[in-house]
Amino acid sequence: MIKDLxxxxxxxxxxxxxxxxxxxxxxxxxxxxxxxxxxxxEVLMQGYMNKEAFYKTITLGEAVYYSRxxxxxxHKGKTSGYVQTIKEIRIDDDQDCVWLKVDLNGGASCxxxxxxxxxxxxxxxxxxxxxxxxxxxxxxxKVFDPKKVYKDSPNPTKL
Amino acid sequence: MIKDLxxxxxxxxxxxxxxxxxxxxxxxxxxxxxxxxxxxxEVLMQGYMNKEAFYKTITLGEAVYYSRxxxxxxHKGKTSGYVQTIKEIRIDDDQDCVWLKVDLNGGASCxxxxxxxxxxxxxxxxxxxxxxxxxxxxxxxKVFDPKKVYKDSPNPTKL
Numbered sequence: 001m002i003k004d005l006x007x008x009x010x011x012x013x014x015x016x017x018x019x020x021x022x023x024x025x026x027x028x029x030x031x032x033x034x035x036x037x038x039x040x041x042e043v044l045m046q047g048y049m050n051k052e053a054f055y056k057t058i059t060l061g062e063a064v065y066y067s068r069x070x071x072x073x074x075h076k077g078k079t080s081g082y083v084q085t086i087k088e089i090r091i092d093d094d095q096d097c098v099w100l101k102v103d104l105n106g107g108a109s110c111x112x113x114x115x116x117x118x119x120x121x122x123x124x125x126x127x128x129x130x131x132x133x134x135x136x137x138x139x140x141x142k143v144f145d146p147k148k149v150y151k152d153s154p155n156p157t158k159l
Numbered sequence: 160m161i162k163d164l165x166x167x168x169x170x171x172x173x174x175x176x177x178x179x180x181x182x183x184x185x186x187x188x189x190x191x192x193x194x195x196x197x198x199x200x201e202v203l204m205q206g207y208m209n210k211e212a213f214y215k216t217i218t219l220g221e222a223v224y225y226s227r228x229x230x231x232x233x234h235k236g237k238t239s240g241y242v243q244t245i246k247e248i249r250i251d252d253d254q255d256c257v258w259l260k261v262d263l264n265g266g267a268s269c270x271x272x273x274x275x276x277x278x279x280x281x282x283x284x285x286x287x288x289x290x291x292x293x294x295x296x297x298x299x300x301k302v303f304d305p306k307k308v309y310k311d312s313p314n315p316t317k318l
Contacts, residue, residue: 005288009318016271016316019294021281024317034193034202041200043193043249046256058283058292090202090277091294093269094316097205099277110252112175118249118258122180124217129164133217135178135250157175157253158183159168 002055009095016093024096025051030066031098035109037116038087038101044109045117047074049098061086063100069156080149082107111156113142161214168254175252183255184210189225190257194268196275197246197260203268204276206233208257220245222259228315239308241266270315272301 007022009015015022025031030048037044047065049057053073056064063084067074077083084102091098110117119139166181168174174181184190189207196203206224208216212232215223222243226233236242243261250257269276278298 001288005292012314012316012318015318019279019296021292021294032191032205034205036195036200036202041195043195043202043258046191046193046251055288058281059285059288061283061285086283089281089283090297091279091281092205092276093271093273093278097276099202112252114252117251117256119252120178120250122217122248122250124220124245124248126218126220129160129214129218133164133180135180137178138249155171157171159171159174 002051005055005058006051015095021091022095023054023091023098024094026096028068030068031096033063033065033098033100035063035084035100035102038103042116043118044084044102044104044115054098057086057100058089063102067156069158076109077107079153080107080144082109084109108143111146111150113144113146114139115143161210164214164217165210174254180250181254182213182250182257183253185255187227189227190255192222192224192257192259194222194243194259194261197262201275202277203243203261203263203274213257216245216259217248222261226315228317235268236266238312239266239303241268243268267302270305270309272303272305273298274302 007020009022023031029050033047033049035044050066053064053066063076065074088101108115120135121138166179168181182190188209192206192208194203209225212223212225222235224233246262247260267274279294280297
């Protein structure tokens, strides 16, 4: 049960140095999640989980997030078919962030169609800001066509 | 200048498919940042940047965050000596998250003394929640002794 899985936060030593899982959910009841490809190490996406999503991810072995735009649990891949199989789950020092290492099973994690959501690079350096930044596409081809997969679903990107 | 670096968000197509840098800062003026080791791919930490920190990171080539606990810019490594040299900066599809690939220069990124903040693993699977979760330490030794490095500075972990 969920209440047995997450311990009460009692001390900094417990949170940082012990083997107890005592995650901190923010004022919206969410904890940020970083998801990487377990083979390549590339960051695929950054999302959020509420208590129930975290519980389901741990017990199911598949990534379940909380969608802030849809305000509901989000079992990743249920629409696109690209379920994220959990290979490892890590928690950080103060237990307010989760790292998932996942197997995409040959699929993609980005709703735009790329493998990773982070398909563009920002040039940097002393003079980079003067001339205006031009992003560089690091992924050249989409893995899937979002129009075919999501059809008429609303785009989750908010301006 | 900062105002020239970040473009106004005009359309979903601009944000997702163009080469314009038009990041979204949240209601607190912050954007989440995922930082990985450029060689090993391991996630080192997850932090936040405000506009000024993002500008400084891009122009300086070293990671500058915004500390929510101290409410100020945080040039990572200025106390511990473990500056994060930027190797690549990526931005995600809807431009509300940044991925930094950094060189720790042999140091550590975690205030507890480990290389990565994510030094503990959460066991998962069908029955994992029943018996109570016991975290597993994946890093066995600290890179540095936080008491020696930070001395009397307050611990940033909040309960």
